[in-house]
Amino acid sequence: MPEERKTEIGEVHPKYWERTVREAFKNDPYRIVVELVKNAADSYTRLEKKGNLKPPFEIHVKFVCRKKDSPSIEVLDNAEGMDSRKLKEALKYGTQTSMGEDTEAITSAEKGIGLKDAMMALEDNWLITVKDGLINERKKHLDFRTGIGKEDEPVTEEEREQWEIRNNGTVVMGRLPDYFHDRKFATVCEHLQQHFLMRKLLENTKYKICAIDSFTKEKKLLEHVPPKLEQQLVNETFEIEYNKTKYQIHLLINRSTDGLPQGKPFGESGLLFFYGEYSVVDFTLCRFDRDISFSKCFGEVKMEVETIIRDTTESPLVDEKRRGLDPEHPFNRKLFDEINQRLREVQEKEEASKYSFDEDIKKDIITELNKIYKEIRGSGLLEPPIKPATFAFYPVYVSLKEYEPRIVSLIINSSVVTDDFEISLQSTNQDIIIKRPKIVKIEEKPREKFILKQIELYSEKAGMKGEIIATRFPYSLDSERMGVEVLENPIFSPTNGFAFVPDKTAIVDGGEKKVDLCIDRVAIRDTRKITLVSSEPVSCPGEWLLPDKEENLQKCMIKNVVKMEIPIKVKGTDHIGEKANVKALYEDKVGNVNVTVVPEPLITGLFRDIRFSAKNTERICDFIREEGVLEVYYNHSLIRKYMTKNFRNRLDYLVFIADTMTREVIRAFVTSGIEESLSKFPIFDLDHPEKQIDMYVLREYYENGPRMHEMFMNLARTLKLGEENN
Amino acid sequence: MGQTGMKKDEDVIRGVAEYEGNYLSLDKDRLVLFAVGLLESKKIEPTFDKIVVTTFRLFPKKFSLIGFAEYPDGRTIYYCAYNHCTLDKKWLFGNVQSGFKVTERGKYFLDETKKMLEGKILLTRTHQVIARRKETTFITILKKTNAYKKYVQSKKEAIGRAEILEALMLPPNSKSLIQTHLKKYLEYANRVNDSSVVEFLRFAEDKLKGDNNA
Numbered sequence: 012m013p014e015e016r017k018t019e020i021g022e023v024h025p026k027y028w029e030r031t032v033r034e035a036f037k038n039d040p041y042r043i044v045v046e047l048v049k050n051a052a053d054s055y056t057r058l059e060k061k062g063n064l065k066p067p068f069e070i071h072v073k074f075v076c077r078k079k080d081s082p083s084i085e086v087l088d089n090a091e092g093m094d095s096r097k098l099k100e101a102l103k104y105g106t107q108t109s110m111g112e113d114t115e116a117i118t119s120a121e122k123g124i125g126l127k128d129a130m131m132a133l134e135d136n137w138l139i140t141v142k143d144g145l146i147n148e149r150k151k152h153l154d155f156r157t158g159i160g161k162e163d164e165p166v167t168e169e170e171r172e173q174w175e176i177r178n179n180g181t182v183v184m185g186r187l188p189d190y191f192h193d194r195k196f197a198t199v200c201e202h203l204q205q206h207f208l209m210r211k212l213l214e215n216t217k218y219k220i221c222a223i224d225s226f227t228k229e230k231k232l233l234e235h236v237p238p239k240l241e242q243q244l245v246n247e248t249f250e251i252e253y254n255k256t257k258y259q260i261h262l263l264i265n266r267s268t269d270g271l272p273q274g275k276p277f278g279e280s281g282l283l284f285f286y287g288e289y290s291v292v293d294f295t296l297c298r299f300d301r302d303i304s305f306s307k308c309f310g311e312v313k314m315e316v317e318t319i320i321r322d323t324t325e326s327p328l329v330d331e332k333r334r335g336l337d338p339e340h341p342f343n344r345k346l347f348d349e350i351n352q353r354l355r356e357v358q359e360k361e362e363a364s365k366y367s368f369d370e371d372i373k374k375d376i377i378t379e380l381n382k383i384y385k386e387i388r389g390s391g392l393l394e395p396p397i398k399p400a401t402f403a404f405y406p407v408y409v410s411l412k413e414y415e416p417r418i419v420s421l422i423i424n425s426s427v428v429t430d431d432f433e434i435s436l437q438s439t440n441q442d443i444i445i446k447r448p449k450i451v452k453i454e455e456k457p458r459e460k461f462i463l464k465q466i467e468l469y470s471e472k473a474g475m476k477g478e479i480i481a482t483r484f485p486y487s488l489d490s491e492r493m494g495v496e497v498l499e500n501p502i503f504s505p506t507n508g509f510a511f512v513p514d515k516t517a518i519v520d521g522g523e524k525k526v527d528l529c530i531d532r533v534a535i536r537d538t539r540k541i542t543l544v545s546s547e548p549v550s551c552p553g554e555w556l557l558p559d560k561e562e563n564l565q566k567c568m569i570k571n572v573v574k575m576e577i578p579i580k581v582k583g584t585d586h587i588g589e590k591a592n593v594k595a596l597y598e599d600k601v602g603n604v605n606v607t608v609v610p611e612p613l614i615t616g617l618f619r620d621i622r623f624s625a626k627n628t629e630r631i632c633d634f635i636r637e638e639g640v641l642e643v644y645y646n647h648s649l650i651r652k653y654m655t656k657n658f659r660n661r662l663d664y665l666v667f668i669a670d671t672m673t674r675e676v677i678r679a680f681v682t683s684g685i686e687e688s689l690s691k692f693p694i695f696d697l698d699h700p701e702k703q704i705d706m707y708v709l710r711e712y713y714e715n716g717p718r719m720h721e722m723f724m725n726l727a728r729t730l731k732l733g734e735e736n737n
Numbered sequence: 738m739g740q741t742g743m744k745k746d747e748d749v750i751r752g753v754a755e756y757e758g759n760y761l762s763l764d765k766d767r768l769v770l771f772a773v774g775l776l777e778s779k780k781i782e783p784t785f786d787k788i789v790v791t792t793f794r795l796f797p798k799k800f801s802l803i804g805f806a807e808y809p810d811g812r813t814i815y816y817c818a819y820n821h822c823t824l825d826k827k828w829l830f831g832n833v834q835s836g837f838k839v840t841e842r843g844k845y846f847l848d849e850t851k852k853m854l855e856g857k858i859l860l861t862r863t864h865q866v867i868a869r870r871k872e873t874t875f876i877t878i879l880k881k882t883n884a885y886k887k888y889v890q891s892k893k894e895a896i897g898r899a900e901i902l903e904a905l906m907l908p909p910n911s912k913s914l915i916q917t918h919l920k921k922y923l924e925y926a927n928r929v930n931d932s933s934v935v936e937f938l939r940f941a942e943d944k945l946k947g948d949n950n951a
Contacts (some may be wrong), residue, residue, distance in 0.1 A: 395861065396860070396861050396862070397853075397858050397859065397860060397861065398858065398859040398860075398861060399852075399857065399858045399859075400856075400857045400858065401857075403849075403852075403858055407845040407846060407848070407849045408842045408845040408846065476841070492845070492848075493845070494841065494842060494844075494845040496841075496842070
């Protein structure tokens with residue numbers, strides 16, 4: 012070991028190193044070795060560019076492995092070496108030194124992990140370098156001081172032999188930190204070969220990187236064997252425009268014959284992001300990272316971004332903690348969007364679901380979900396329509412239709428809310444039912460000035476009138492009233508006892524829907540056949556049979572009416588604006604519905620589609636934000652478990668699917684609400700928002716969950732096999 | 738009710754004073770409903786004429802004619818009482834021929850309106866005070882022009898002649914019309930009592946004069 016003769020003070024505060032570099036090394040201790048190897052490779056590259064040396068370039072990585080302690084390491088190159096001036100620059104923080112793979116590139120403390128960081132991570136570290144016959148020895152202390160051994164002294168033959176530096180070159184040595192857990196030489200070699208940061212370097216034939224076991228003298232040439240290629244999926248060059256400059260990106264996506272391990276640092280399934288020849292910056296599948304459906308995908312993204320990296324005014328593409336490309340950097344955002352789009356296309360080609368939901372029910376549910384989200388947003392962002400001094404119903408009078416639930420609001424001024432605050436709700440007419448909630452409680456001190464609570468009312472008796480009375484407990488007996496009347500539902504009074512209700516409807520061009528044919532029970536005789544006739548461009552079944560047994564007929568009955576859902580369909584497309592008529596004939600009775608063909612309405616809002624997907628993922632259900640799609644993955648083992656014979660009618664399957672979807676939708680509501688900075692979802696600790704997100708999810712689950720459960724159970728019942736979703 | 742009774746009703750209505758609280762933010766339909774409710778509470782049959790006078794006396798700032806603050810805007814009250822409160826909202830029952838009556842449904846909204854007038858419930862949305870007439874229509878259009886917006890933002894220097902002409906709905910080469918339009922707009926602005934528009938029109942007048950002299 013060299014002898015330390017004097018020291019120089021450090022330049023940055025140790026906190027910076029603790030916060031960034033040490034954390035990066037702790038997450039992935041192999042980075043220390045990689046950094047030293049890469050430094051050696053960079054030195055060779057610079058020599059090659061100057062025309063002073065030709066490949067192969069040898070780098071020796073010597074390990075002294077011990078059973079109970081982390082290994083010691085020596086990384087040796089016979090490249091440029093450094094004189095004391097350059098050495099000073101290389102070990103100093105915050106300076107701009109021309110040291111990377113690209114001779115014009117800038118590496119500094121803020122731009123990446125450098126030699127000094129790797130040295131600092133090594134215990135008892137020393138750097139010995141020889142250039143033009145002069146030897147320099149330095150060490151880096153944990154408090155950033157630089158220890159100096161020999162300084163520009165002529166190198167002796169003995170020293171050359173000791174450090175194995177034939178002409179010019181550098182050797183860095185030290186003991187790897189405690190958090191480097193691997194102890195066996197073979198394991199260390201294997202991990203180095205698999206490490207994503209080493210991959211491009213090992214694939215480059217110019218460099219010969221040899222790992223040497225100090226005890227056995229075993230020498231192993233490190234190499235990376237790419238996965239076995241089955242098919243090339245994408246090979247494309249595109250441009251990313253950033254700050255009025257276009258940067259070329261070469262994207263290669265392959266499919267391997269076998270499933271590959273995923274994730275950094277040793278996974279194989281993913282895209283290797285790099286610039287230059289071997290400077291790897293990330294290994295990820297963007298939004299599909301660790302998605303099992305991509306477990307056979309591997310490839311690379313070559314980024315011609317050297318000018319961004321050289322630009323000192325530009326924020327670094329790699330995040331501060333060196334986890335990979337910074338997803339918030341505008342360039343990376345654009346890059347990830349482009350790649351996500353291509354990965355999605357790959358996914359769509361690879362996967363096509365065998366299942367589909369009933370389109371009409373699905374659309375209704377999507378509309379309802381968007382409405383619920385609007386309500387959630389509304390109560391968070393916008394003010395309620397009225398601001399009561401205590402609490403009040405809104406509206407103050409409501410008309411219900413029999414057999415149709417109706418939602419009203421109770422607006423509460425949060426200034427009256429105390430810890431044991433509760434409002435009890437009572438109906439003065441037993442035929443007018445408060446479905447939920449009977450008692451309004453405020454669990455925690457509200458942050459909004461006004462709280463909007465939804466109340467669901469229901470009645471099955473037309474003509475009823477009554478009041479809903481809200482009474483506040485415990486310290487006051489304030490009460491508020493809301494008038495309620497129950498109107499006749501037109502489906503129960505079909506014209507002549509046999510009619511479509513309503514008698515006018517619109518249908519999407521090229522689409523299909525169901526229209527309600529209502530028949531008064533007293534109008535039903537022995538004949539079971541209803542004849543159906545439609546005019547162009549709408550088609551419908553030629554006939555429809557009423558259930559033959561009384562008990563089956565009873566199942567279709569609500570009150571006094573048998574409601575039949577008759578499917579109608581537009582023949583082909585390009586019929587927008589055309590009108591048609593569907594006629595139903597039963598004995599001497601005739602029912603008509605006028606149909607107008609309209610263009611497909613655009614579904615706007617957070618949710619745009621719900622899919623039962625064939626993707627293999629670790630998740631059961633996921634909301635794809637960019638597309639607004641809620642996906643349920645039926646190949647997931649937990650779902651498969653329920654999808655056995657007649658599963659559509661089994662309660663355990665329905666409840667499981669409905670609850671999974673409900674929870675995912677609610678999480679999507681909350682996370683979207685947080686992104687939109689809704690006052691309903693404030694986040695205090697932005698670094699660790701998970702706890703608060705979970706709390707909001709739970710709150711919304713109790714508030715909106717029951718409604719969604721019912722909707723998703725209905726949807727799950729309509730699952731059809733054999734129709735392609737895409 | 739006899740002749741003396743009728744007179745008595747009129748006397749009672751003549752004695753109705755302007756509502757003391759803030760009623761400007763409430764919508765006119767609720768105010769008409771309140772007036773009908775008041776008549777019913779005083780056992781006065783709410784016929785159309787009585788509703789017009791009671792509404793106007795209670796809420797003169799909301800139901801007077803533009804430029805004639807001492808006269809009620811009978812047309813607006815009719816629309817509120819019949820078209821809105823009776824046909825649409827079903828708060829009232831009846832018509833001009835048979836008079837009006839607060840319905841069961843209307844009673845709930847009447848209670849709510851009373852609370853609003855007492856300040857127990859505040860409305861998030863505030864409603865327009867001035868009726869939609871030619872004056873308000875033209876002033877509203879003028880307020881949407883670039884020239885007026887810049888004037889409000891204290892960017893007077895940035896307002897060009899063309900922008901002022903556009904605000905006053907004047908074609909580019911029509912010196913003869915400038916005074917006529919300015920006069921009309923000033924008249925409308927004064928009638929609807931909009932001082933900021935009056936100031937803008939004075940500024941526009943000066944600017945146009947200055948440009949002509951140059």
